[in-house]
Amino acid sequence: MHKKHNFGAGPCILPSSVMEKAAQAVINWDGMGLSILEVSHRSPEFEDVVLKTQLLVRELLSVPDHYSVLFLQGGASIQFAMVPMNFLNGTKKASYLDTGYFAQKAIKEAKLFGEVEIVATSKDKDYAYIPGQFNVDAQSAYLHCTSNNTIEGTEIFDFAGHGVPLVCDMSSDIFSRKININDFDLIYAGAQKNMGPAGMTLVIAKNSFLDQAKKEIPSMMDYRLFRDNMSMYNTPPVFSIYVAMLNLLWLKDQGGVNGIEKQNIEKAKLLYKEIDRNPLFYGTANVTSRSRMNVTFLAINKEVEHAFLTFAADKGIVGIRGYRTVGGFRASLYNALPLSSVEILVGAMIDFEKIYIDKTVLELE
Numbered sequence: 353m354h355k356k357h358n359f360g361a362g363p364c365i366l367p368s369s370v371m372e373k374a375a376q377a378v379i380n381w382d383g384m385g386l387s388i389l390e391v392s393h394r395s396p397e398f399e400d401v402v403l404k405t406q407l408l409v410r411e412l413l414s415v416p417d418h419y420s421v422l423f424l425q426g427g428a429s430i431q432f433a434m435v436p437m438n439f440l441n442g443t444k445k446a447s448y449l450d451t452g453y454f455a456q457k458a459i460k461e462a463k464l465f466g467e468v469e470i471v472a473t474s475k476d477k478d479y480a481y482i483p484g485q486f487n488v489d490a491q492s493a494y495l496h497c498t499s500n501n502t503i504e505g506t507e508i509f510d511f512a513g514h515g516v517p518l519v520c521d522m523s524s525d526i527f528s529r530k531i532n533i534n535d536f537d538l539i540y541a542g543a544q545k546n547m548g549p550a551g552m553t554l555v556i557a558k559n560s561f562l563d564q565a566k567k568e569i570p571s572m573m574d575y576r577l578f579r580d581n582m583s584m585y586n587t588p589p590v591f592s593i594y595v596a597m598l599n600l601l602w603l604k605d606q607g608g609v610n611g612i613e614k615q616n617i618e619k620a621k622l623l624y625k626e627i628d629r630n631p632l633f634y635g636t637a638n639v640t641s642r643s644r645m646n647v648t649f650l651a652i653n654k655e656v657e658h659a660f661l662t663f664a665a666d667k668g669i670v671g672i673r674g675y676r677t678v679g680g681f682r683a684s685l686y687n688a689l690p691l692s693s694v695e696i697l698v699g700a701m702i703d704f705e706k707i708y709i710d711k712t713v714l715e716l717e
């Protein structure tokens with residue numbers, strides 16, 4: 353059904369079968385004679401959707417019982433403020449790992465609520481790597497990290513314990529690979545990268561951690577209120593949750609997170625191999641920190657960059673322009689992007705190289 357090969361970073365590609373089911377539910381949901389857009393969020397049918405989606409999250413990520421699964425709004429961006437508002441209290445400081453653009457945004461918000469310690473940064477190399485060794489103050493309220501740096505194209509593969517609660521922004525790689533939930537005290541993720549359409553934010557949090565949160569905070573910023581009201585303290589993003597449920601059912605059919613991880617490794621390997629081989633392109637992230645979800649690379653010069661963007665667009669390849677502050681290319685390989693789309697992109701890089709080299713040879717003659 354998809355006409356284009358969508359490498360966009362977010363909102364991202366979703367499986368066409370999910371789109372079709374979602375479209376049908378907009379017209380007439382499960383033959384009820386109502387659209388999913390107009391049902392009460394308090395109806396038993398929708399409560400069932402919330403429950404099923406929570407169970408799918410638990411099953412796919414093996415979430416232990418002493419963790420809560422919440423569906424919030426405000427995107428991952430409101431989590432940048434909500435986390436420190438809840439957990440950064442007067443006497444303690446919070447520790448942050450600075451791995452790029454979104455980590456910086458999280459740091460900026462946290463500073464509004466208390467003392468922030470940057471435990472390590474890779475700013476010196478334009479965030480091309482994930483810092484390895486660093487110390488965290490044992491008195492810190494939590495350590496915050498960004499598991500996948502969507503703009504810089506780096507990913508954390510080791511969540512070694514640092515002796516303080518670990519909070520992780522997993523917006524752009526959740527459900528893409530196996531993780532051990534026990535490594536984390538709180539995970540958050542905007543849905544629109546790998547879970548569903550924009551509008552919903554997933555939070556997975558250890559209950560004992562939530563119980564330590566400050567009491568005097570606005571209701572909409574209080575995790576416990578959402579936990580105690582099945583994520584329905586107010587009207588939830590009904591459609592986003594519904595489509596996320598469809599997408600997680602699709603993921604389950606793919607062999608779950610283990611199954612999709614194998615595909616994601618294969619897709620990333622194929623593209624990085626071509627970037628490393630093709631003399632017209634080069635990767636920007638250090639090899640050991642390379643993200644499997646967002647592959648960032650540059651052309652040897654601006655002329656090649658512009659020419660390749662046009663060349664690729666002619667082949668139905670969209671969404672590969674790098675982030676506006678970074679330039680170059682970024683190909684996002686989220687779960688629903690098939691291997692065949694990566695093969696088309698790699699094919700385009702090979703064809704483009706031939707044409708470009710021929711043209712350069714002609715110009716030299």
Ligand SMILES: *Cc1c(COP(=O)(O)O)cnc(C)c1O
Nearest residue numbers: 427428429454502521523524542
């Ligand atoms: C996209 C993204 C965000 C911002 O998410 P919103 O839902 O737009 O607020 C935050 N962190 C990471 C890692 C992201 O990729």
